Amino acid sequence: MTTVHTLNPMADLATDVDDVARLLTPAGERVVDPDLQQWIEDVDTAAIQRLYRDMVLLRRIDAEGVALQRQGQVGLWPPCQGQEATQIGTARALRADDFAFPSYRETGVVYARGGKPSDYVLAWRGEGHSTYNPYKLHTATQQIIIGAQSLHAVGYAMGVQRDGGDQVAAAYFGDGATSQGDVNEAMVFASSFGAPVVFVCTNNQWAISEPVSVQARFPIAGRAPGFGIPSMRVDGNDVLACLAAMRWAVDHARKGRGPAFLEAVTYRMGPHTTSDDPTRYRDKEEVEIWRRRDPIDRVEALLRAEDAFDDGFVAEVAADADALAAEVRQAAMGAVTREPLSIFDDVYAEPHSGIDEQRVAYAAYLNGFAATQES
Amino acid sequence: MVQLTMAKAINEGLRRAMADDPKVLVMGEDIGKLGGVFRVTDRLQEEFGAKRVIDTPLAESGIVGTAVGLALRGFRPVVEIQFDGFVYPAFDQIVCQVAKLHYRTRGNVRMPLTIRIPWAGGVGAAEHHSESPEAYFVHTSGLRVVAVSNPQDAYVMLRQAIASDDPVVYFEPKRLYHTKAEVHLDVDPADAPPMGLARVAREGTDVTVLTYGAQVATALDAALAAEEDGISLEVIDLRSLSPVDYRTVGASVRKTGRVVVTHEAAREAGVGAELVASVTERCFHYLETPPVRVTGHDIPYPPAKLEKHHVPDLDRVLDAVDRVLDRPNSLTGVEQ
Numbered sequence: 107m108t109t110v111h112t113l114n115p116m117a118d119l120a121t122d123v124d125d126v127a128r129l130l131t132p133a134g135e136r137v138v139d140p141d142l143q144q145w146i147e148d149v150d151t152a153a154i155q156r157l158y159r160d161m162v163l164l165r166r167i168d169a170e171g172v173a174l175q176r177q178g179q180v181g182l183w184p185p186c187q188g189q190e191a192t193q194i195g196t197a198r199a200l201r202a203d204d205f206a207f208p209s210y211r212e213t214g215v216v217y218a219r220g221g222k223p224s225d226y227v228l229a230w231r232g233e234g235h236s237t238y239n240p241y242k243l244h245t246a247t248q249q250i251i252i253g254a255q256s257l258h259a260v261g262y263a264m265g266v267q268r269d270g271g272d273q274v275a276a277a278y279f280g281d282g283a284t285s286q287g288d289v290n291e292a293m294v295f296a297s298s299f300g301a302p303v304v305f306v307c308t309n310n311q312w313a314i315s316e317p318v319s320v321q322a323r324f325p326i327a328g329r330a331p332g333f334g335i336p337s338m339r340v341d342g343n344d345v346l347a348c349l350a351a352m353r354w355a356v357d358h359a360r361k362g363r364g365p366a367f368l369e370a371v372t373y374r375m376g377p378h379t380t381s382d383d384p385t386r387y388r389d390k391e392e393v394e395i396w397r398r399r400d401p402i403d404r405v406e407a408l409l410r411a412e413d414a415f416d417d418g419f420v421a422e423v424a425a426d427a428d429a430l431a432a433e434v435r436q437a438a439m440g441a442v443t444r445e446p447l448s449i450f451d452d453v454y455a456e457p458h459s460g461i462d463e464q465r466v467a468y469a470a471y472l473n474g475f476a477a478t479q480e481s
Numbered sequence: 482m483v484q485l486t487m488a489k490a491i492n493e494g495l496r497r498a499m500a501d502d503p504k505v506l507v508m509g510e511d512i513g514k515l516g517g518v519f520r521v522t523d524r525l526q527e528e529f530g531a532k533r534v535i536d537t538p539l540a541e542s543g544i545v546g547t548a549v550g551l552a553l554r555g556f557r558p559v560v561e562i563q564f565d566g567f568v569y570p571a572f573d574q575i576v577c578q579v580a581k582l583h584y585r586t587r588g589n590v591r592m593p594l595t596i597r598i599p600w601a602g603g604v605g606a607a608e609h610h611s612e613s614p615e616a617y618f619v620h621t622s623g624l625r626v627v628a629v630s631n632p633q634d635a636y637v638m639l640r641q642a643i644a645s646d647d648p649v650v651y652f653e654p655k656r657l658y659h660t661k662a663e664v665h666l667d668v669d670p671a672d673a674p675p676m677g678l679a680r681v682a683r684e685g686t687d688v689t690v691l692t693y694g695a696q697v698a699t700a701l702d703a704a705l706a707a708e709e710d711g712i713s714l715e716v717i718d719l720r721s722l723s724p725v726d727y728r729t730v731g732a733s734v735r736k737t738g739r740v741v742v743t744h745e746a747a748r749e750a751g752v753g754a755e756l757v758a759s760v761t762e763r764c765f766h767y768l769e770t771p772p773v774r775v776t777g778h779d780i781p782y783p784p785a786k787l788e789k790h791h792v793p794d795l796d797r798v799l800d801a802v803d804r805v806l807d808r809p810n811s812l813t814g815v816e817q
Contacts, residue, residue, distance in 0.1 A: 235581075235584070239586070239589040247590075251573065257545075260550060263550070264550065265554025267532075287570070288574075294538045294540060295547050452587050453583070453623055454583070454625070458677075
């Protein structure tokens with residue numbers, strides 16, 4: 107399947123959000139999509155319950171992050187509420203040894219890749235720029251520079267080609283990033299070299315205060331074919347569609363057919379970060395419309411219809427979420443800040459006389475205070 | 482030992498590094514069949530194939546950004562930026578990603594990336610083809626910055642840069658590409674003086690001239706001319722701009738007590754400013770007179786027909802020598 111989901115060139119990007127491939131309606135009803143269907147035939151009720159649990163746990167991590175920021179325990183938090191289906195659905199389609207390149211908002215990708223509670227909060231607390239070893243999670247450090255990681259993903263995929271491996275790289279970025287040169291350069295490189303990379307554009311409608319219409323006058327998925335990259339525009343609040351579409355894209359890349367591109371149409375329910383005030387630039391009505399399209403409620407409705415949402419299951423997921431939230435909180439509250447001279451560590455892999463001198467000088471300076479206190 | 486131009490010496494350095502380590506890749510614009518616009522990568526694609534000698538799209542951020550991903554995957558990419566002035570589109574990837582990934586990941590990710598930049602002026606080139614951007618990279622922690630001045634160093638320091646687990650910005654003076662000299666190709670890069678060490682290019686006793694790249698030749702010419710006036714210049718080829726080898730620099734300054742710094746990059750906040758400040762902090766009581774800088778002017782690189790007024794020449798270096806020696810000079814009688 108080398109698909110481009112039918113795009114209406116006259117679509118209003120902000121409102122015509124139903125021009126997407128979908129397997130689960132906003133009301134929670136299963137629908138058939140001829141392209142996507144084949145990719146989730148093995149997804150049974152138990153698998154859907156696992157996706158539901160993932161999304162609930164992610165939402166709880168996110169809520170805990172916001173709360174910790176409000177309480178002064180972390181400096182900043184980029185909420186991902188509303189984007190759970192996109193993050194969980196796509197990340198769960200990756201193999202453990204594939205390599206993900208998430209942006210700062212992809213908390214759910216880090217979670218799905220096996221991130222620990224401390225991995226969600228310590229960087230935002232300011233204890234380190236990142237908290238996990240990229241090689242252990244097969245996941246790059248969450249990127250803050252917009253779109254820069256898309257090139258890293260392509261380079262990694264070019265490396266896979268040269269090693270003769272069959273891993274896939276996944277580049278995650280938002281709709282704002284598609285305006286960046288790096289994302290466009292990444293698509294040129296990926297296409298020209300046939301690199302096994304999947305681009306996942308989370309179109310959450312807003313780049314801080316700029317609506318997607320400032321970034322695009324045509325649906326973003328429509329750009330990829332111009333680079334020779336097949337693409338699909340999926341409902342980003344439909345976890346089944348995200349899973350299926352990503353499985354298609356990953357399979358396409360893994361089989362040596364080159365890159366693929368997904369645009370997941372979703373919505374950032376909260377602010378850009380805890381420093382942002384979205385009430386200054388968007389209407390309550392818009393937020394309410396999207397609240398009715400909630401990705402978790404949608405799966406709940408499906409599970410209820412399938413009689414798989416009993417009290418036992420609900421209690422189990424709630425208990426798991428409570429436990430994870432407590433671990434996240436504990437990771438933040440129990441954080442131990444590294445000793446001062448560690449700021450000089452890892453600037454270089456090999457000795458560098460300039461840094462080494464500054465470390466010695468600053469150590470002497472700090473020791474001077476210690477000597478004063480002793481006397 | 483063979484006679485080689487600097488371009489050939491670098492070519493041989495690339496060839497041997499690729500032969501020794503299958504993880505070494507070369508990538509850039511026009512580097513394959515053409516062999517690079519300066520022919521520095523001549524015949525490498527023929528020998529190692531298009532998967533290791535990669536002709537890239539014309540996108541500098543793309544070249545460096547994909548090299549980051551390749552390094553993350555365990556490769557050792559050597560990137561060619563076609564001309565100095567073309568590195569700016571890749572600036573974000575170099576200073577925010579290449580320089581910082583090791584620090585960001587607390588040492589888990591290494592960036593053994595070599596960024597080769599044909600560099601600086603004096604060849605009558607068009608606009609954007611004669612820039613001296615070294616200060617931007619020296620100012621960025623996490624990068625090593627080196628500048629070569631002769632074929633032997635070009636060969637050895639390139640091998641060392643490729644072998645280093647740190648990212649290295651490697652500046653090649655364009656106007657020396659065709660300068661020939663004897664090169665020992667069989668020297669083991671691991672045994673040669675490390676790329677972080679400065680080299681005393683000429684010993685002297687009266688004035689220390691600190692310089693790098695193509696200006697080393699200018700400083701050596703100035704030293705020959707000064708000798709006729711009975712003035713002895715010590716010329717230090719810094720070789721590495723990050724870190725600077727202040728042990729070698731300091732020993733020279735303590736001996737001579739007088740310092741001239743010369744480079745062709747603009748003066749304001751340039752490498753010369755850093756050198757003068759650091760030498761003053763370290764060796765103030767040994768200085769007989771204030772150090773003097775001889776640099777390009779604080780102007781955009783001028784058109785080719787006027788570049789000789791921008792790039793410091795032998796006479797401007799000698800004028801600065803007169804100033805640190807309190808001899809009659811261009812500023813004598815000028816109110817400062």
